Amino acid sequence: MSDRRSLLAAAVTVFLWASAFVAIRSAGVYYSPGALALGRLFAGSVVLVALLVVRREGLPPRAAWSGILVSGVLWFGVYMVALNWGEQEVDAGTAAMVVNVGPVLIALLSGWLLREGFRPRVLAGIGVSFAGAVLVGVSMSGEGSASVLGVGLCVVAAVSYAVGVVSQKPALRYGSALQVTTFGCLVGMVACLPFTGQLLSEAGSAPLSATLNLLYLGVFPTALAFMTWAYALARTTAAQMGATTYVVPALVIVMSWLLLSEVPGWLTFAGGALCLTGVAVSRARRPAQAEPDRSAKVTTG
Structure with a gap:
């Protein structure tokens, strides 16, 4: 049952994170990168603190704070600002390819620092999914341009994402998913206060539609999705969770098709299919090895 719940939590996370790309595209026209990140984190913090008070969970243990601080500053703060800014400097395809280095870094860092192997x-699975992300990126590039600044910002986003996830994993040994997410979001919001x-x-x-998209980003892809992410991360490896996020490009393709009337080409579809295949491979269980029949007696002639 616990495994089913973690899979459901991961599914909620990737669906909401995929929807964030559509909302960011709309809100980002009227809100600058830092302002968008701060508004999103403020809205998310309000919801998370309210949940924390209702559930009476209080402050996380002292042992969880180092991971909360690092993940809060890097993942909730630096990552969001860098990604918002980077996507204004480079085309969507380049951003997708560079940022999707993140799960690869998570696998390497978690295998080394967290000793997950x-x-x-x-x-x-990560290799297959990364190939799919590259295909999606190439197909989405169009006539966009890739500036050195934009690529650098996307690299910063990918590294911040990876280090943030690897830092958050140990914190979940001591604090609940709600505690770690709430205070990580608060730390990220404080880091973004210069954009007030x-x-x-x-x-x-800004028009009402842009502000509603900002609030949506805070309530759902931030408050809810980061909490379900933390719940699932506490019950599996960081490398597996990183690989699971490769479902996001495939979902973005479908959402853009349905909501933005952006008809994807065959290369985009192929890339999305590869992303899904890689996630399936990474989460597949090893076949159980048959136990020897110890009830059978060996007789000799």
Whole structure:
């Protein structure tokens, strides 16, 4: 039952993170990268703190704070600002290819620092999914341009994402998914406070639809999705969870098709299929080995 719940939590996470790409595209027209990150984190923090109070979970144990601080600053803070900014400097295809280095880094860092090992199935699945992400990126590149600044920002986002996940995993040994997510989001929000002036100025001129997208990003892809992520991460390896996020490009293809009327080409479909195949490989269980029949007596002539 626990495994089913973790799979459901992972599924909720990747679905909501995929929907975030559509919302970011809309809100990002009217909100600058830092303001968008701060607004998203503020909305998410309000929801998470309310849940924390209702459930009376209180502060996480002291042992969890080092992981919360690192993941809060890097993943909730630096990652969101860098990705928002990077996608304004490079085309979507380049951003997708560079940022999807993140799960590869997670597998390497978790195998080394968390001593999770390097499982052949997980590594093979990551390789297949990364190839799919590259195909999706190439197919989405179009006439976009890749600036050095934009590529650098996407690299920063990928590294921040990977280090944030690997730092969050140990924190979940001591704190609950809600505690780790809530205080990580609060730390990220504090790190983004220098963008307060931009957020207030842009919120006054942005249309209602853009602000609603910002609030959606905070409530669902941030508060809910990061909490379900933490719940699933506590029950599996960081490398497996990183590989699972390769479902996101495939879902973005479908959502863009349905919601934005962006008809994907055959190369995009092929890349999405590879992403899904890689995730399936990474999460496949080893076949159980047959136990020897010890009830059978060996007789000799």
